[in-house]
Each structure stands twice: as structure tokens, then as C-alpha cells.
Amino acid sequence: MKRQTVPVVLVALVLLAGCGGTKRKPAVLTDPAARPSAGAYPPATATPEPEQPVTEGPDTTAIPAGGPTGEDFTPNDASGENGPLEDIRFEYDKAELSDEARATLEKHGLWLQNHRTAKLTIEGHCDERGTVDYNLALGDKRARAVKDYLASLGVAGDRMHTVSLGKERPLDPASNDQAFAKNRRAHFVVSR
């Protein structure tokens, strides 16, 4: 299996934290323009996001309850679709992240850093060509693989929640290869 890639920001952070000497190669982010400064990226062990308004930090101000903020975003709609973070896809009967999936998750990691009030539900889905029990476990494995990778990018674990939907909520109900590919996914439901 291909070596896991790590975004340059995480490496920078690790170095700042005095844990240099890692042999892991920095990855090239697919969207360099979106790359924040290293200092904006908290370590994976960051303390949980406070529930009360944020009063300090380089890019935050106190958030009035329910009001607009400088980091506003549109959460997923009531159906759970049309959110700001695109799905990632999986191979049949697999929960491993492809290079393409990792690149997408790195973009998602940056977005989550820039939208620190956002909370994330990671849904693991499967296509219909599997048994119900095993697919529920496979969807769980997919969702947890995504959560673990986002955590490795510095997203605090308590902002993320996983749910397996197995084959119960296919994006495309058709029974063909195109639909199957769409339905083997991790889906992201963003809320405030």
C-alpha cells in the first residue's frame, strides 16, 4: 500500500512542537491558495472547541448567538445533501482511502480549520452489492478511516462524529456500476 501522505502544515506543526525528525514526506496540497499559515493549524491534541464564544485568536471574534460570523458557511440542507464538503469514494468492499480521497480530505481539513464552529458528521455508505450486516460494519469502517485521517490532519476528534448507513441510504437507487460507484462513499454533513 502507498505510504500515507501528510500535509506540509502538519509537518510544520510537528516541528514547532519539538517533535522533529519525522521521516514522512510532506505532501503537495491540491489547492495551495487555500493553505493557511502553519500557526493557524492546531495540533491534533488541541483542547476541545469551547461552547462559549471564542474571544481570542488571530482570526476570530466573539460570535453572537445565531448571528453571522466572519467564517460563515452554509450547512447541509435538511435532506443532509448539498453541503460544503464533497463526498469521497471507495473501491468495492474496501475501506482504504485512495490518493484522490486523501487529497480531498486534505482540502476538507483546511476548510474545517477555516470554519472552526463547524461540526461534522461523517457518514459511511456502501453500494447494494453486499449483505446488510456486513455493509453496516463496512460503512462504519469507512467513516472511521475518514475520521482518523482528518484527525491526523489536526481536526479535533470532538468535532467529528461517525455514522454508518451501510446500504440503507443509497445516493443513487439505480442498480448499475455508475450508481454503485456513487453509493460507495463517505458523505459529510456539516452543522454549526
Next chain:
Amino acid sequence: MARTESRSRLFSNPRPRVALVLAAALAAVWSARAGSAQAPPSNSQIIITGGGQRFAVPDCIPRAGDEASREACRTITQVLRNDLKFEGLFQFVPESLFSALPPLNPENPNFEDWRSVGANILVITRAQVTGGELVLEVRVFSVDSKQVMLMRRYPGRTDNPRSFAHIASDDIVALTQYRGVARTKIAFTSDRDATKPPRGKELYIVDYDGFNAKRITVNNSLNILPAWSPDGRSLAYTSYRQGSPAIFVARIFEGRSDNITKGDGQAFAPSFSPDGKQIAYASNKTGNMEIWVANADGSGARRITSNPGIDTAPAWSPTGQEIAFNSDRAGTPQIYVMDSEGLNVRRLTTVGNWNDAPAWNPSKEYPEIAYTARLEVGGPVSFDIAVIDLATRQVRQVTSGRGSCEYPSWAPNGRHLVFSCRRGNTWQITVSDREGRAIDTLSAGAGNNVYPDWGP
């Protein structure tokens, strides 16, 4: 794959019909009586034995000429015939031969008439509707001995005449060594009432023959994988109504459901122990999916598997001492068996690269496990229902060429299976005998109907 016969340890006959064991018991009863009394044995001691019994079930005769009584009789005739035939225990004189016989005198049947069409057992039913009450009378005669084998009167409300026939059928089957299934119910998941996306899936129960559907959950979330409690009063199931999937127990006669795995990660696939005191399920509480066992109220939860692979789909043995489950610890999903404390894990299935959803036959007469199997590797992915004999490890295929089928569950007497099959664009509940000879789609209603569990 060729179908192979299962042979239980107790019976050399691959498809025991009726009562080898009780035939011996009956002989003992008769010999005990022979020395002391001349009276014939009472009704409860006459037992239907032998595989060649041919039933005649003539039309129910209304006790009054009113339309309500006639209509009740029509329903009872049809349902009773269906119920008795479904059991697969008896042969039947074709109804087309009845019209050639003189009219049946229900008080004093001419047994020679019925012998002439090959009947050994005659089932006479009479019914009357008076006000809101229906009374069904059933008499079962041995044509050969001219003795009454069963005589019962069933009074009740007229709401559901089918239930009268179901009770009568079970009482007739009780004359054999088996317990009938006519009064049993099947729980399942359906999207039939989902009106807008995301489509909710709710739990329903139906009579074993697909009639009399009742909706159990009403929350427009996902409610899947129902499992009956042994007393038939509760359903454990997986629900997403609180966001994360959790095990709920619905007390169906009280109309309430309780989450028994609160705060325990995500939990799926509950299964009641045979004594109803414990529930096994799969949960990711400690990281990956493992099998857990808790008391029926959720207390005392303990993990009984510990493996980096997926462990899910627990199913209890009829003794409660073992649990079958699914694991991909060896690379592909396969069926394993362990004792109910999690020790002594051994792999059961070796044929195919995807086996899931074990269901242990509840009858000690048939030591076997049904499961979902991908038997034909290569080509489009499709699943069938298979049964593995625990003594010989022989696998027999129950479904073939019906589209993809999955999620088997046994009738309480272990003689039939229910599962769901994709036919065309929808999934439907399907019932089969344990050999896969008689397979029928259940008329369980609209929508996709999946994940059946056959209850008491």
C-alpha cells in the same frame, strides 16, 4: 451448486414427516391402557402418525343461511386449507373430487364416501355469525377408525375470521409432533409509508401468510433488523431515530420503545437469547465492530469478541450456549461459532468469499445454520440463501435464480425459512420450506420489504 440433503442425527429419513417419536409414545399409552380399560383413548391421546396421511378439508358449512355466516365460512375454508398445506406435513385429497360425493352430513359423516376418495383424515368445520360473535366448530375424524381425533369450539369477535382458521390449524397440527406456524408473525422493515426523501424505513409485523399488516415504528428515521423476543411481546431493532444507530426494544403491545445502548457507540443487529434474558448485538464502542451481550434492558453490557476485523450479525443457538456470527478476520466475511461467553471461536463456512447473516435453526431436530451466501463467485454479485449442516458441514442451497436473496430467519418449529429477495426493482419477503422446494413471495404490501424475522 447441487442441492444436498441434510440428515439430522436423530432421523435417518431426510424429510421426517410426522411423529416417529410420538408414535412410540402413543403405542406405550395404548399398551398401558390395554390391561386396565376397554374405553377408547380420549381425544388428546390420538396422534396423527406416519407420512402418508391424506386430509380431506371440505367446505365449511354455515350453521345459518345469513350472508355473514356464509362469508365467514368461505374465509375459514380457504385459510384453513392454506394453513394446513403450508406446514408440508400432510397430503390432501383434491377439492375437485368433493363435488362427486353426496352432500356431507356434518353431524353424521358417511366415512365410506371419504374413504372412496382416498381420505384418511376428515376435517369438518361449521361456523355461525351472531351479532358481533363468530363461532367456529371443528371436528377432525380418522376415516379409518371413524373416531373423533379433535373436537373444538372457538367463539370470538368477528373482526378477523382468518385468526379462527389459524387457531384451528395449529390445534390440528398439534396432533403431530410438530408445532404449527399458523398463528406466528413475521416482523420486517419497509419503506412503504415513506413519502419524501430521505426515505424512512419503519418496522411492520404481518401474520405468517402476509395478511394483517401492522406498523410498529412511526418516526420517519431508519428502523431496521428487527428481532423478536421469545415471548412475542417485544421487538429489538436498530434505529437511527436519535442520530446514531442504537438498539431499541419495542414493547409492541404497549406502543413504546426504549434505547438500551445509550452512549455505547453505534450498535446494530440485535438478537434475543432463547430465554429472552439477554440480547447480543454488534457495537463499535471500543473502536471497531465487535459482538456484545447485554441483559435485555441493556444493563451489564460486555464485549465477547476482540479482533481487529469486523465481527457482527450474532445469532444464538437454541440452547443459548453458543453464538454464531459474521467475521472477516480471515480476509472475507465468513460464519463463525463461539460459546456465548466468547471463547472457543471456530470457523464454520469455507465455501464462497462472502457469507453473512447466520440464523441457527431453533429446532433441536435440525442442527443447522441458514445464512446469506455468495456461492457463485465471478459475474454480477448476487446472494442466495444456504444452509450448513452442523454435523456434516454439508451446504445446501435453498434459493437459486430468484435474484439476490438475503437475511434468513427460521420459523419457530425450524421447518420453514423467511428471507428477502430482490425481484425486479423491489425487495420482497419470501418464504421457503427448509429444503428450498416450496418458495413463495409473501404478499406483505407495497414498497421494499426486507430483513424479516419470524416470531412466535
